[in-house]
Amino acid sequence: MTAAKLTVGLIYGGKSGEHEVSLQTGFSVLNAIDYTKYDVVPVYIDKEGRWNMGQTYTAAPSRPEELQISGGPEATSQAMSILWQKLSGQKSTIDVLFPLLHGTYGEDGTIQGLFEMMDMPYVGAGVLASSAGMDKVIMKKLFAQAGLPQCKYESFISAEYEANEHEILSSIEHNLGFPCFVKPANLGSSVGITKAKDRIELERAIEYAFRYDLKVIVEENIDAREVEVGVLGNELPLASVPGEIVSNSDYYDYDAKYIDGNSRMVIPAEIDSELAENLRELALRAFKAIDGNGLCRADFFVSRTDGTVMINEVNTMPGFTAFSMYPLLWRETGKSYPALLDELIQLGMDRYNKRRQLQFGRD
Numbered sequence: 165m166t167a168a169k170l171t172v173g174l175i176y177g178g179k180s181g182e183h184e185v186s187l188q189t190g191f192s193v194l195n196a197i198d199y200t201k202y203d204v205v206p207v208y209i210d211k212e213g214r215w216n217m218g219q220t221y222t223a224a225p226s227r228p229e230e231l232q233i234s235g236g237p238e239a240t241s242q243a244m245s246i247l248w249q250k251l252s253g254q255k256s257t258i259d260v261l262f263p264l265l266h267g268t269y270g271e272d273g274t275i276q277g278l279f280e281m282m283d284m285p286y287v288g289a290g291v292l293a294s295s296a297g298m299d300k301v302i303m304k305k306l307f308a309q310a311g312l313p314q315c316k317y318e319s320f321i322s323a324e325y326e327a328n329e330h331e332i333l334s335s336i337e338h339n340l341g342f343p344c345f346v347k348p349a350n351l352g353s354s355v356g357i358t359k360a361k362d363r364i365e366l367e368r369a370i371e372y373a374f375r376y377d378l379k380v381i382v383e384e385n386i387d388a389r390e391v392e393v394g395v396l397g398n399e400l401p402l403a404s405v406p407g408e409i410v411s412n413s414d415y416y417d418y419d420a421k422y423i424d425g426n427s428r429m430v431i432p433a434e435i436d437s438e439l440a441e442n443l444r445e446l447a448l449r450a451f452k453a454i455d456g457n458g459l460c461r462a463d464f465f466v467s468r469t470d471g472t473v474m475i476n477e478v479n480t481m482p483g484f485t486a487f488s489m490y491p492l493l494w495r496e497t498g499k500s501y502p503a504l505l506d507e508l509i510q511l512g513m514d515r516y517n518k519r520r521q522l523q524f525g526r527d
Contacts, residue, residue: 171203171220172509173247173258175275176231179213180267181355181376185483189264191228192485196501199223202509205258207243208233209265215243250283260512261286264484267351271481272298285516287508288458289480296454297480300349300381303454310453312446313474315465316340319349319381322374337363340384346370348377359385386474388465391433393447394482394493395460396504398511401451403444404493406464407431429489431496439466442473450478458511461490 176190206218216235250256273295279286301319346369348356356376358369373380394404411427447462461482465474482490491501
């Protein structure tokens with residue numbers, strides 16, 4: 165007897181600086197998902213934050229442009245009326261939601277909280293892990309508590325910087341030195357990052373980072389290889405083989421990732437088995453430190469001078485096109501892109517079903 169198809173609500177686009185990346189991801193998933201197992205309802209969030217629900221896909225679209233659905237002035241209310249069906253006592257026409265949103269409002273816990281309120285199963289990290297995985301400062305505090313090695317950093321909010329600019333700049337210069345990296349605390353895909361080589365560049369870099377966030381983090385420069393590990397699972401997660409980013413750019417920023425082609429991936433990374441196992445173990449510890457679910461990619465620095473390993477960050481919604489690091493890590497570990505989608509959907513359903521068994525009030 166053939167199992168009934170699941171209807172997946174694929175959510176992509178988003179009101180963030182990574183809108184176009186999300187569209188690429190949506191197109192890749194729609195061209196990899198197994199349509200004998202799933203019907204897919206596209207839900208496109210445009211750059212103004214309007215929700216647009218399209219016709220169900222039973223086969224892959226031919227062009228990425230097809231994903232930019234325009235549903236008119238009533239589109240958001242129509243989409244929401246369907247997504248909120250379960251909470252209003254109706255049978256939901258969508259079985260599980262699969263967010264492919266990067267950056268603000270997508271992987272920061274915001275939309276995950278909405279899904280929780282909708283009482284809908286969804287793929288990926290929950291509210292807490294998403295929030296912690298987005299805020300680099302909170303993330304680093306959790307890593308420190310878990311005993312994970314990491315580079316030196318300083319952080320501050322805009323009000324603190326306005327009140328104590330000289331002291332903050334002097335502290336960075338004394339404690340971190342130059343060059344250093346200045347980043348918005350809450351943004352992905354390496355958007356808004358600058359390498360500052362002196363105090364003047366540092367001031368400009370901080371001003372630039374504050375265009376993207378109200379909190380900024382400054383990290384010391386490490387002469388290191390950049391190695392990444394994929395994590396997949398819920399309570400008993402697994403780690404992939406490590407892969408290395410080899411970039412010809414000064415650093416691995418947005419352009420190097422998506423535009424100029426000045427980087428390549430080496431999978432598996434050319435490292436010894438002991439280091440590979442250490443990185444996998446640290447990736448699992450980082451996943452647990454943020455209370456991860458579903459998936460994440462853990463990014464590490466491996467010092468070129470003495471081999472010291474330091475965790476840089478985790479990404480709870482890593483790049484997810486067919487040519488992105490995360491799916492390729494799992495392909496080299498033995499799991500194809502379609503099989504990876506199957507497992508992520510099942511993990512989302514499993515987590516929802518376990519949470520439904522919990523008691524949320526007194527007897």
